[in-house]
Amino acid sequence: MLQCPRCGGSCSALPPVCKSCGFGFPTYAGIPVLVARPHELVDQWSFRLAEFEASNDATRVRIIADVATKSLSPGARARLERLARGLALQRERIVAVLGEAGISALARRSPEPEGVPSEGSITSYLHHVHRDWAWDDEGSIENREALAAVARVLEPQPQLGAVLVIGAGACRLASDLHAYGRADVTIAVDINPLPMLVARRVIAGDSVRLVELPVAPRDLEHVFVERSLHAEHVVRDGFVQLFADAFALPFAPGSFDTVVTPWFIDQVPRDLASFLPVIRGLLRPGGRWINHGPLIYHPSHTELAARYGSDEVLALAKAAGLVVQRSRADRLPYLQSPACTRGRAEMVFTFVAARVEVVEPELGAPTPPAWIVDRSLSVPRFDGLDGYEPPHPLFGAVVRLIDGERSTDQIAAVLVRDFHLPVDAAGQGVGSCLAEIWRATRQ
Numbered sequence: 001m002l003q004c005p006r007c008g009g010s011c012s013a014l015p016p017v018c019k020s021c022g023f024g025f026p027t028y029a030g031i032p033v034l035v036a037r038p039h040e041l042v043d044q045w046s047f048r049l050a051e052f053e054a055s056n057d058a059t060r061v062r063i064i065a066d067v068a069t070k071s072l073s074p075g076a077r078a079r080l081e082r083l084a085r086g087l088a089l090q091r092e093r094i095v096a097v098l099g100e101a102g103i104s105a106l107a108r109r110s111p112e113p114e115g116v117p118s119e120g121s122i123t124s125y126l127h128h129v130h131r132d133w134a135w136d137d138e139g140s141i142e143n144r145e146a147l148a149a150v151a152r153v154l155e156p157q158p159q160l161g162a163v164l165v166i167g168a169g170a171c172r173l174a175s176d177l178h179a180y181g182r183a184d185v186t187i188a189v190d191i192n193p194l195p196m197l198v199a200r201r202v203i204a205g206d207s208v209r210l211v212e213l214p215v216a217p218r219d220l221e222h223v224f225v226e227r228s229l230h231a232e233h234v235v236r237d238g239f240v241q242l243f244a245d246a247f248a249l250p251f252a253p254g255s256f257d258t259v260v261t262p263w264f265i266d267q268v269p270r271d272l273a274s275f276l277p278v279i280r281g282l283l284r285p286g287g288r289w290i291n292h293g294p295l296i297y298h299p300s301h302t303e304l305a306a307r308y309g310s311d312e313v314l315a316l317a318k319a320a321g322l323v324v325q326r327s328r329a330d331r332l333p334y335l336q337s338p339a340c341t342r343g344r345a346e347m348v349f350t351f352v353a354a355r356v357e358v359v360e361p362e363l364g365a366p367t368p369p370a371w372i373v374d375r376s377l378s379v380p381r382f383d384g385l386d387g388y389e390p391p392h393p394l395f396g397a398v399v400r401l402i403d404g405e406r407s408t409d410q411i412a413a414v415l416v417r418d419f420h421l422p423v424d425a426a427g428q429g430v431g432s433c434l435a436e437i438w439r440a441t442r443q
């Protein structure tokens, strides 16, 4: 089912080589990196590792200077000294996990590509990694509750067949579902190295030593906590991890019986409406989409109009040919570390939707083309452009820049240069303009 993300040809799995263009994709700790430009992605991981090391070092130096120069109470001194030790240990362990996979620090040479805010660091999801594989031992119910919510919407048909989990992170829910739904195969994809590499070792039966630094520790003892991350149960065969981009997934259409999006649809796609056709396209007819997560959007990532409530999500899904069969809303504990005084609860929406073949015409939004979903693809001179009347000069400028070669991001770069459009908003802004122009030319 693997498709080359560069040319669309069929791809072998291990080693990952395209049978058409011959491109060989790298693997890290046995996890293939099936993205169009794998070395650029891996370079970003190395740059982030260097940034993590530098920031960890700077924090420790500051703490050590405070301990040496300030008049501190014995408690404060002990806490700061313990924090400095925890930081050093955390640095060592993270460098080791990445180093074992062949990823080492590199001074940044190219800017961080625009992505999801708060995901630009190597430790972005470190607390989730601890939650997935360490906190159960101290009574955390988060993993159990997540599986239970999904199990309830799957009843009475828990069998999952061939499963794709998009944005699997540290893979706990993905691997629990693999077991619960007796999946034939589960492919867990993500683009973030640390959670995936830890998951890889834990799932293989290893234990991984990491350090948790709670944001608001309970007491001196919990300023840092050494943890040994491990899986309670052996993960059944057929669980496969892959580094792949949700917006350019390397799979033939209709490859899966089940697609799972855990804590993903609000955080990662800029506009869920354009991502629904991707989910539908991955499913075989009659296949099921399982969603689990809240609807909490990043204001800088998702425009107000695309911050859909649960009712809108269900209506959009139906319009895209994904009819929700069962749904529930549960207020669930979220990142309530046993070591921390802080913890959240989120309203989590869990639903299962079936791919239907007939999309009701009055509801059916036309499926957006790939170049609207992926801003790095060339924008063609599509039908209707010539007679299009722009409602605003910016729309006119965008239309003039569509030459069949430039991508959305390249059009945005020209507008930044010539019209002083703000750099951080240009890509998303031009993407929205193009989606609107395309929609208007369809009417």
Ligand SMILES: C[S@@+](CC[C@H](N)C(=O)[O-])C[C@H]1O[C@@H](n2cnc3c(N)ncnc32)[C@H](O)[C@@H]1O
Pocket (backbone or CB within 6 Å): 116, 119, 125, 128, 166, 167, 168, 169, 170, 189, 190, 191, 192, 195, 244, 245, 246, 247, 262, 263, 264, 267, 268
């Ligand atoms: C909110 S986290 C949820 C992680 C995990 N499902 C969980 O519940 O802990 C979103 C996940 O999506 C991943 N992600 C972000 N952009 C992605 C992309 N373009 N392709 C694949 N995964 C992506 C992130 O690395 C992160 O693991």
